[in-house]
Amino acid sequence: MFKKLLIISLISISSFTFAQEYEFGEVSKDELLETVYDKDTSANAAVLYKSQKTFFSHEGQVLVNTEIYMRIKIYNQKGFDYATQEINLFKTRNSKEKIYKIKGITYNLENGAIQESKLDKDRIFENEFSYNINQIKFTMPNVKEGSVIEFKYLLTSPFYSNIDELVFQYDIPINKLDVEIRTPRVLEFKKTPKGFLSFSPIRTSKVDHRLGMDVYIDSYKLNDIPALLEEKYAGNIKNYRAGVMLELVATNFTGQYNPSFAKTWEDVASTIGNSDDYEKELDKSKYVDDFVDEIIGTEADPLKKLQIIFNHVKSEIKWNGNDGKYFQKGMKKALDEHLGNAGDINLTLVAMLRYAGIDAHPVVMSTKDNGVPFFPTVDRLNYVVAYAVINNEKFFLDATDEFSDINLMPTKNYNWQGVYINNNTNTYKLISINKPKQAIGQHQLKASIDVDGTLSGSMKSRYSNHYALEFREDYKNNNESDFIASREDYFYDIEISDYTIENIEKVEGNILESFNFILEDAAEIIGDDIYIEPLLLFKTEENPFKLEERLYPIDFGYSRKDQFYISINIPEGYTIKTNVDNINMKTPNGNAKFVFNTKVIGNTLQISCSKEIVNALVPTNNYKFIKQFYSQIISKGTEKIILTKS
Template identity: 50%
Template sequence: MTRIKNILSVIPLFLIAVLQAQEVEFGEISKEELLEEKYELDPDAEAAVLYRSQNTYLQSSGGGARLITEVHERIKLYSKNGFGHATETIHLYKGKSARETVGKIKAFTYNLVNDKVVKSELDKDQIFENEYSYSYDQVKFTMPNVKEGSVIEFMYRINSPFIWNIDEFRFQRDIPIKRLEAELRTPEGFNFKQTHKGFIFFTPSTEKKMDNRLGMDVVVTRFDLKDIPALKAESYVDNIDNYRSGALFELVSVDIPGTVYKSYSQSWGDVAKTIGSSSDYKNELDKTRSFKNELDPLLQGKTNQLEILKLLFKYVKEQITWNGVDGKSFQNGIKTTLKEKKGNVADINLLLVAMLRYAGIKANPVILSTKDNAIPLFPTLDRLNYVIAHATINGKDYYMDATEEFSDVNLLPIRDYNWGGLLVDNPNKVWKHIGRIAPKKADNMHLLKVVVGADGTIEGSYQSRLTHHSAYQFRERYKEKEEDEFLNDLERKLSNIEISGYEVKNAAGYEGNVTESFTYEMENGADIINDKIYFYPLAFLRKEENPFKLEKREYPIDYGFPFQDRYMVEITLPEGYVVESLPKNIVMNLPDNLGKYKYVIRHMGNKIQLSTIFDINSEIISAVNYLDLKEYYNQVIIKGLEQVVLAKAANGRDTGSTGNK
């Protein structure tokens, strides 16, 4: 996190802000608020923020300065589904020598009992603090005596030593907000760039005010928003917080009369160079003497660089365990990590970079922000939380993240495919931004054999071959459960079929494809009506639910990786029956070659053959194409509902071939 400590010597920093008088006073809850049964602009909302105030300002403290953020929030809970909003979570950043704190927590739950407002106070022992991650502590509390119709209200004060690192002003939640006020006060001459994010238009007001106690002007930026709609997460979104409306602030310069103008504007190259000049990247990566005993026997006789790269990648994955902590800097360092066999992301992936360099391979770190962290909207060190390894062999790029059991060379955890990254190549003095790393397309094959019985039973066999990230995700799902539990879940997912002879190959490793096979039975797999048999030719492989349900979506669809699912189905008809009707063949295309669905079915003798292809050609699809994608799924679901109809054959009736065009 970028800290600008030397600015403190430019001017004396005393109390800069005094809270503006609030129209909404803490504790003044009306019966009308408690009686309110729904939010008129969003009647289905489970809860709504009635009021939120956020004020951020600088304050003198013991001859230095602190960044203060005061929060006041009032929430109405309309239903039990909204009770989750009765828990407030505060994340507090911590550096190596300083940390943020929270205090002055004051919180009440209000209920209407016998036409009287009754309030329940949050006890201090109901406030819990824990270590959330290497960089953050977490303070959490849940409001007492919550009921349907309750109003909850709380206030708290965050005290931060990181005075120029202003947290995002977030103006949108997954529930609507009736009224929001926010204010930021900064000394004149300290110039901040404001970046708008999200899809709600807002214009702050700014004014310059004299602070008589300082004898100088301050710049006041105010936001006043009303009736902010909820932004709800739907399927296939990377991090919904990336798209919530808000404002970001970046210190770009200090321009005070009588002092030297100082610019803090940075390019991504500047940020990469700053990282490269840190001790971890400048000195620690070259401490490779400890590798001699461990690596020399492993590398003896090896000359092929790609073979060596894969060997060292496997070695780090097997020898070092990730402790679950992100980070772009060492937590333990190379020697301690090798000794303890455990470390954070940087310990593991910077160790891999150092080992690759030791083996004579051109390798460097790439620093990035993971999907669950944020998309950096401007050059900043603060919003980067992760590092992976990069190598170049014969002009080809290889990206590696050795933290996960099932990752592979150029097959990163999905969290890593976000925005791009910063290449820090100190040996060649190259510090630059690199574009988004594209995941490979997963080409998956599913083979289904179906035998339809005259009594409506269906049995058959299934085989699949999964590649790249589809195989990666299967391995994760398969490992986290016992096989019996895994099979029970699989049977429920696949229309409650009965599975036997289940077999998986190559699920324990991380290289290559995963194959899956089993036989199955469906007691009522087909319907018999008036001597005719009706069944779905895709059986349990058909899509039954559209993942896209919003009328409008304002953020992109993120599949994580592009993929193609190909289904080949062979159906054997019962003796004495002929095909009366088949679904029609279709081909559907998404705009801009984003995807394709193909459905081809034909009848040959006592067999029906069906081939379908479900194609998504881009891991990210713009919200502009949301309605097209939603309708694409609708049509695929409708197609899956179309049935084959069989009729009893007349004596001597031809059971020959038919097809659809």
């Protein structure tokens, strides 16, 4: 009996082990028959298995090789996006990462039989994503609801001192993850875990015959990894996903321990500052002399010169969409072609400001879409802006954006700190980036409500700072009729007439918007009573924060305040039967404020309301207060004021 039980146990263990093994080209019917992911039934797709093996080799140069194999189950049409893969390959002027041996198969169940569709080479595309990034993109063929896809490839990188993050989490769940990284014992890497999962590696060592030396082997084996759920105002969600960051801190060749690879931000700034672009090209003022002399003329006021030069660079060199902390074309070519990357534009701006006698220098940073650098390194910085000081006042400028202004940069730039580079005084350091001024939206609505529930009237609005910047960008991206249609939709399907905008063609100052409108069925009629929602066109219907708990901070991008002044004429013969209560609330730390007041003067109902976010970045422990704050706003906006016949 014992022997029989032992055999059954061994068979069970063997079957379990086999079920957990994943080999390319061997997909089971059970996987194809799966209709939901049992550990997260809301998932549109799931990574059934991911294997990543990273190792070093020496083929004339030191290379880091990474073998990737992934198997993904597609449950519904919303999961089709995961059939498209984008792989970024880093490059410099002299070296670049490469990809080899891309293979992929899509599996479907047709009439009980497994059908395979292989990835053709003509479905694999390469393009220049940015100055430092080439992108490989492919879409798996014949993807349907229920498909299983798998693919594998080999990446090689000559940048052995900057190994990519080991990614342990996506926005879909992962069933099984198997990651192994082998590093030579002569290279000391600091491995920094990130995210909110608990994990640790199993470390062993052995001789790697590809290198002919000892290597450390760190193995990470994880199961049932939940999806990283994204909500609004998350900044870059990749900052919070589970993984490991690798930093080369020392070498130990022939017994000589050398910690020189461990960098500070001062080292990083100095390295960038001593590059040819910053040490030589930036000081070639002969390319900008004539431009600057012509545009500033006899102007002596430094602030006015700053504004003139800033506006000139924005109009003369259009951004090609590429980030960059170095020149892509160079100053002369960018000016001649009127086109360049972020480095071309903002380094040219620095050069022009310097020639005009303004104390100006580059500040290098990592934008929000690039993520927060977890340790000092040159390669994790992707952008540069201009920084000027006049009479001890600091100014940050980004001339890539048509509608940016002095100390009003695109929100992507307010991510972290900046790396200040001053070659003239050999000053290299981290500096704080000025927070943008609060964006303020002011709205005045005057309207009348008819006995049939129709609301008609006029509205005037004023938008400042980032509200104005975003308004200008939205307006530019539409023709006027489409833009007005989008405003009608935004304000709950009103009908707009006599629409005007002031200051839309300028790049600084407030936007003034005004129009007349009609909104049918704005109120509910029940018997002799009219039910009105007090905030009318300004109500908030949906809470942007839905998670019960949130593990990462809220990033609103910039401080904001919205003020509403509403005046509603009550129909003749009606009085207010039921009003709503006033409210004056704020979160415990005072970062979010909401004020709502109503009063009646004659036959006019007057409502004043304001909501404000003081600090753009809200820590995790205040999440529940912000969620409740928005719940209160929604509740107040949907309460009913009841008008009844006198």
